[in-house]
Amino acid sequence: xxxxxxxxxxxxxxxxxxxxxxxxxxxxxxxxxxxxxxxxxxxxxxxxxxxxxxxxxxxxxxxxxxxxxxxxxxxxxxxxxxxxxxxxxxxxxxxx
Amino acid sequence: xxxxxxxxxxxxxxxxxxxxxxxxxxxxxxxxxxxxxxxxxxxxxxxxxxxxxxxxxxxxxxxxxxxxxxxxxxxxxxxxxxxxxxxxxxxxxxxxxxxxxxxxxxxxxxxxxxxxxxxxxxxxxxxxxxxxxxxxxxxxxxxxxxxxxxxxxxxxxxxxxxxxxxxxxxxxxxxxxxxxxxxxxxxxxxxxxxxxxxxxxxxxxxxxxxxxxxxxxxxxxxxxxxxxxxxxxxxxxxxxxxxxxxxxxxxxxxxxxxxxxxxxxxxxxxxxxxxxxxxxxxxxxxxxxxxxxxxxxxxxxxxxxxxxxxxxx
Ligand SMILES: [Fe+2]
Ligand SMILES: [Fe+2]
Numbered sequence: 255x256x257x258x259x260x261x262x263x264x265x266x267x268x269x270x271x272x273x274x275x276x277x278x279x280x281x282x283x284x285x286x287x288x289x290x291x292x293x294x295x296x297x298x299x300x301x302x303x304x305x306x307x308x309x310x311x312x313x314x315x316x317x318x319x320x321x322x323x324x325x326x327x328x329x330x331x332x333x334x335x336x337x338x339x340x341x342x343x344x345x346x347x348x349x350x
Numbered sequence: 351x352x353x354x355x356x357x358x359x360x361x362x363x364x365x366x367x368x369x370x371x372x373x374x375x376x377x378x379x380x381x382x383x384x385x386x387x388x389x390x391x392x393x394x395x396x397x398x399x400x401x402x403x404x405x406x407x408x409x410x411x412x413x414x415x416x417x418x419x420x421x422x423x424x425x426x427x428x429x430x431x432x433x434x435x436x437x438x439x440x441x442x443x444x445x446x447x448x449x450x451x452x453x454x455x456x457x458x459x460x461x462x463x464x465x466x467x468x469x470x471x472x473x474x475x476x477x478x479x480x481x482x483x484x485x486x487x488x489x490x491x492x493x494x495x496x497x498x499x500x501x502x503x504x505x506x507x508x509x510x511x512x513x514x515x516x517x518x519x520x521x522x523x524x525x526x527x528x529x530x531x532x533x534x535x536x537x538x539x540x541x542x543x544x545x546x547x548x549x550x551x552x553x554x555x556x557x558x559x560x561x562x563x564x565x566x567x568x569x570x571x572x573x574x575x576x577x578x579x580x581x582x583x584x585x586x587x588x589x590x591x592x593x594x595x596x597x598x599x600x601x602x603x604x605x606x607x608x609x610x611x612x613x614x615x616x617x618x619x620x621x622x623x624x625x626x627x628x629x630x631x632x633x634x635x636x637x638x639x640x641x642x643x644x645x646x647x648x649x650x651x652x653x654x655x656x657x658x659x660x661x662x663x
Contacts, residue, residue, distance in 0.1 A: 285649035
């Protein structure tokens with residue numbers, strides 16, 4: 255096996271239009287941030303898929319663990335009153 | 351949770367069409383199957399650039415040349431999407447590339463055939479990309495999230511590939527007698543290798559059953575091949591050309607076209623390295639990689655130097 259080193263891995267986020275949020279689209283290798291940005295442009299926006307690109311080195315991403323999902327997201331599960339559909343209002347109250 | 355419980359939960363997740371993501375628990379065989387299949391797929395995209403690259407400098411017009419370049423650039427992108435997706439399973443890019451260069455990894459055998467004339471570029475786009483699309487459309491629903499997302503992105507880009515190929519053949523088929531003959535000759539040579547792209551018959555396929563249970567594969571080799579035949583028979587009529595299979599005929603009962611026997615001896619010979627271009631393809635990949643070594647090193651050195659300066663500033 256070779257001892258050569260891969261360039262660092264970067265995660266790529268793209269906003270398809272001004273005003274929209276950046277979405278994760280994939281990852282790539284690059285020696286530094288500028289190269290990551292240029293590679294991201296060449297790899298992920300060849301058909302005008304984006305107007306803005308963010309890149310971040312993968313090692314800096316701290317992610318939630320799917321094993322802990324039940325406990326971790328539990329606070330959102332039992333608060334149905336956060337949704338408008340929880341409230342049963344008289345029909346006369348139109349458009350609220 | 352013990353192994354058995356984890357396995358049950360995993361299978362339940364798959365049965366419920368919930369995608370598996372990189373940090374989820376997965377059986378080792380699932381991981382290894384995906385690494386094998388996805389890296390093989392990535393290698394195919396990369397090696398697949400070589401037969402077409404052969405015609406970039408000799409494309410008949412500037413327009414055709416620009417289109418071919420854009421198509422080949424897409425394939426490089428597909429290789430990158432797939433390598434990155436495979437890396438989420440815990441294998442490094444370098445390991446995959448080493449495996450390809452050392453002959454331990456496979457890629458689609460169809461790319462071990464030579465591109466003898468310009469019409470071959472048309473036949474590759476129509477048939478080879480066409481067959482790849484069949485396979486990739488089915489894989490958009492594969493159970494591993496990163497693979498599925500890569501496939502969705504790839505499929506969006508692929509349809510232009512098949513259309514540009516068909517367009518080349520369509521133009522030739524309405525040209526001079528020589529041009530028409532050239533298009534027919536290309537079809538004669540690319541039809542069977544394209545049919546073989548779907549792999550062995552279901553009855554012979556070693557990995558199929560488990561892959562189907564894990565929803566890595568969503569359609570069997572023979573199902574995909576049949577779809578490909580049915581489409582191609584219709585489309586070749588528009589070209590006014592013929593597919594080189596005397597046994598092709600509509601089967602009323604099956605509601606599909608029957609086709610003749612595939613030469614599996616040839617298939618296995620090419621898989622095992624005895625195709626017309628196997629050695630040339632790997633040699634070209636290695637050369638490109640080795641010639642780029644100093645660039646990769648220089649880029650890293652430059653990045654390091656720049657970082658050191660930033661720290662000082
Ligand atoms: Fe591709
Ligand atoms: Fe393609």
